[in-house]
Amino acid sequence: MRIEIVVFDGFDELDVFGPFEVLSMAGFDVRLVAVERPALVTSMRGVHLQVTEVLSQADGVIVPGGGWLNRAAEGAWAQAQRGVLPARLAALAPSARWMASVCTGALLLAAAGLLSGRRATTNRNAYDELRAREVTVLDERVVDDGDRVTAGALSAGLDLGLWLTERELGADTANRVAATIEYRPQTR
Numbered sequence: 001m002r003i004e005i006v007v008f009d010g011f012d013e014l015d016v017f018g019p020f021e022v023l024s025m026a027g028f029d030v031r032l033v034a035v036e037r038p039a040l041v042t043s044m045r046g047v048h049l050q051v052t053e054v055l056s057q058a059d060g061v062i063v064p065g066g067g068w069l070n071r072a073a074e075g076a077w078a079q080a081q082r083g084v085l086p087a088r089l090a091a092l093a094p095s096a097r098w099m100a101s102v103c104t105g106a107l108l109l110a111a112a113g114l115l116s117g118r119r120a121t122t123n124r125n126a127y128d129e130l131r132a133r134e135v136t137v138l139d140e141r142v143v144d145d146g147d148r149v150t151a152g153a154l155s156a157g158l159d160l161g162l163w164l165t166e167r168e169l170g171a172d173t174a175n176r177v178a179a180t181i182e183y184r185p186q187t188r
Contacts (some may be wrong), residue, residue, distance in 0.1 A: 001097075001168060004033045004058040007051055008085065010075030013043045014154045015064030015102035022161025025177045026169055031058075035085045044075060055088055059097045060164070063089065064157075065104030069125050076104045086112035093147075100149040100164065102157040106130055109148065118145045123153040141186050159185050 003023055005016055016032065023030045034041060034051040041049045044066045055061070063085075067075015079085040089112040093099055101109050106122035109115050110133040119136045121143045131137050141159045142151050144167070151160035162185045166174035178185055 001059045002029045002031065003060040003062065003164075004031050004053075004055055005062040005064065006035060006055055006085065007032050007041045007043075007049060007064070008035050008074075008076075008079050009042050010044050010067040010072055010078060011041070011064045012066030012075075012103060012154065013045060013047055015066060015105060015157050016043075016062075018155065018157030019062055019100075019102065019151075019161035019164075021181065022158055022165060022177055025180060026161075026165040026173055028165075028168075033058075035079070035088065042074075044072070055085075055092065057092065057095055061089070061092065061096055061099045062160070063099070063101045063105035063108050065102060065107070065123065065153075068104035068107055069123065076108050080108055080111040083111075089114060096147070098147045098149055098164075100151070100160060102151045102160055103153045106135075106150045107133075109150070110135060114148060115150075118148055119143050120145065120148065120150040121152045121156075122150065156186075158183055 033053045033055045038052045065076045068077045103123045115135045141156045142163045
């Protein structure tokens with residue numbers, strides 16, 4: 001199973017590397033991908049990544065947040081304003097088994113029209129913005145609404161990775177990964 005995690009200038013590191021670590025350890029083919037073309041991408045705290053692949057036809061897609069709450073010039077908010085990433089997500093959603101988000105990445109899924117009428121979560125400070133997009137917001141670490149799975153802020157990305165691992169590969173695999181990283185999931 002191929003899982004793509006979208007990275008863009010201003011992404012939050014923990015939103016990306018938490019689920020990346022968990023899903024990779026579970027045995028998934030996990031790739032960091034750029035929005036439009038291979039590029040040097042810089043996270044919100046200055047980590048530079050040379051990303052050689054582009055968002056394509058994956059089985060699962062994870063969208064991080066970063067820079068939404070402060071309306072940063074780079075990050076999730078800027079990606080929503082540009083419109084390219086939401087359009088790509090909307091175009092790819094019918095062919096993906098699921099699309100997921102961490103933190104304010106949920107607002108990018110919402111900007112793509114992928115959370116309307118659904119249950120979801122995000123960073124607590126963005127609940128009202130998500131509700132305004134016709135989303136039923138739940139105060140949970142992970143909300144599984146079938147082909148859309150959302151996780152709350154920052155460290156909830158670990159829970160998302162473990163949740164998806166259990167969903168796809170079973171509880172034994174998820175428990176093995178959780179024990180390996182010495183983390184107790186907060187979703188079960």
